[in-house]
Amino acid sequence: MWDWYYAFEVLPEIASALGVTIGATVVGFILALILGLIWTLLIRSKNKIVTTVADSIVKFIRNTPLLVQLYFIFYVFPQFGLSLDPFTAGVIGLGLHYSTYLSEVFRSGIESVGPGQWEVATALNFTTKKTWTRIILPQAIPPVLPVIGNYFITMFKETPLLSAITLVEILQTAQNIGAGTFRYTEPLTIVGLLFLLLSYPASIALRQLENRVTARYS
């Protein structure tokens, strides 16, 4: 049933693919943060058209599956001359998809800053840019940090989807090994355990952050 010798034999190869998995998570997440903030600002814009368009795009992305978005980026973009390697396509897909969730988080953070803060900034004659960077965002972001962290973990656990567009991350590596030896039990179990091993401690750390944040901000 379970072959320890075989398990230890394939472990290094699977673990070595963790680099790709974590790399995709980190780069994808940075992209998601930036895009998310952009969506939020666009949706808050005074220009009705900009708001509507940005809002519609966000809604569309949120209401369609990440897997299909990945296919779209990987297979449809080349039709328009934009060929992407699996890693780049995957990172764009992840970043774009999760940017819509983060935009929602940013929105709630910003809305939790009272109107008085805007008035103070005006009274002190801050520029719009300075108001955002010095007054609003420093207050809006810390309370929502745990939620943002949660999305990081969620995204990490979604990276196996990138195997569907031929990225050789840990799940694909395990599949490849399984296909060669006709033994899937050990490789797939190892992948599961690796995810658990990394995400469980992270979520515990996040819970502690959350406790500290609630203690401080409410």
Add this chain to the structure above:
Amino acid sequence: MSEPIVKYNNVTKYFDDLMVLDGIDFEIQPGEKVALVGPSGSGKTTFARLLMTLEEITDGTIEVAGDYLWHEKDENGDLKPASTDHLRKVRSNIGMVFQHFHLFPHMTVLENIIEAPVTVKGVDKKEAIKDGKEMLDKVGLLDKADNYPAQLSGGQKQRVAIARALVMKPKVLIFDEPTSALDPELIGEVLDVIKDIAEEGETSMLLITHEMDFAREVADRIAFFDAGKIVEDGPPSEILYHPKSPRLKEFLERFMSTQASPE
């Protein structure tokens, strides 16, 4: 005098290391209305919550209608902690009206009132509705039967809560500061309803209140709490106009100076 309906025997209550009730003996007779007064933190609420089984007793016993509330007798006749069934059986004699009403927000007024008779007592639904409407009429809220609690004023909510407790026909009804969460102009309507019930006479009442006029009017007896003990206990005329203990005198003086004087 007949058998008391409620009897506290040397009841003690601790919250961790904090002693809140200090070996209290106390009786309520059938139909008797007793008001509990005393400074904040003296243990009135805890005293009442023990009777409603909302707090666990630390030491001593409480008897309700001749049965132990927190205990039952084992084969040898010794007391052991009550089983859930026993607790529920004895508890069915007691009802309570809360400071913050605690109506069921997902149910209409009428549903709030028939819920316990139907679910807990197994009363036929038609009959429960009939009784419920009668009770609503009594508290003057028949026209609100199909409203949700969120659509009522505080005074109306409390009247519904009183009706909800009454349809269970408890032998003893506890009121813990039933008007202190209300806007001043709504207090009267609730006190009137409580007075009406008191006048009907059959239900014993345990009233925790800061409304001295009301206590004097409604109660047969007033018990003065201080630091986990009942310091004085007697008819309103004694307690309010001829206090013996210095603590009660002090309490009443402070009370009169902050309130409009009664007479």
Add this chain to the structure above:
Amino acid sequence: MSFWELIASMLGQGLVITLLTTVLAAVLALVLGFVAGLMRLSKNKFIRFLVAIYVEVFRGTSLLVQLFWIYFVLPMFGITMTAMTAAVLAIGLNFGAYTSEVVRSGIQSVDKGQIEATIALNFTRVQRMRRIIIPQAFIIMLPNLGNQLIELFKSTSLVALITLTDLTYQANVLNATTLQTTQIFTALLVIYFVIAWPMTKGMKLLERKMTEGRM
């Protein structure tokens, strides 16, 4: 094929599977979520521990890995099942774990005064849960449950990867045979959106209906 023919072909063969997987997995997730959520509030430490393991394992690993594990590894232990069963099981178990947390926190956020009122009215524990706590907790949970339903629906696209012939699978097949890549994947995105969007709106409407005048 024209754009409309592509859509018709995908829908004709994949829609039923996608919707069926969604409904079955959602029912399983809801049942598991309620059972596990209530068990998590049990007085028995051992029961709480068992449920915590279930929840942490399924939240801590990835849905796709769970899907592959159930479909490819369980047969090694003599447990074979159809792709449909594996899909419903994996998605149901995964979302059930998340739902149990929603259920637990929903129940815990019901006002403690409600419990006191039911004690004063002499309810049993079961009567209290069924008549008073769960109905109120359910309203508190609704927005989260609604979001989860949308996420669950989107996640059914993963079942294509274990050869279940859902919308996404049909799109891949069409793509291989017709090479009309742009139209096919555009249509696929639109189809998912056209189902998910009304679902989102529907849940919002339900929420509003259930809270109207009450909370």
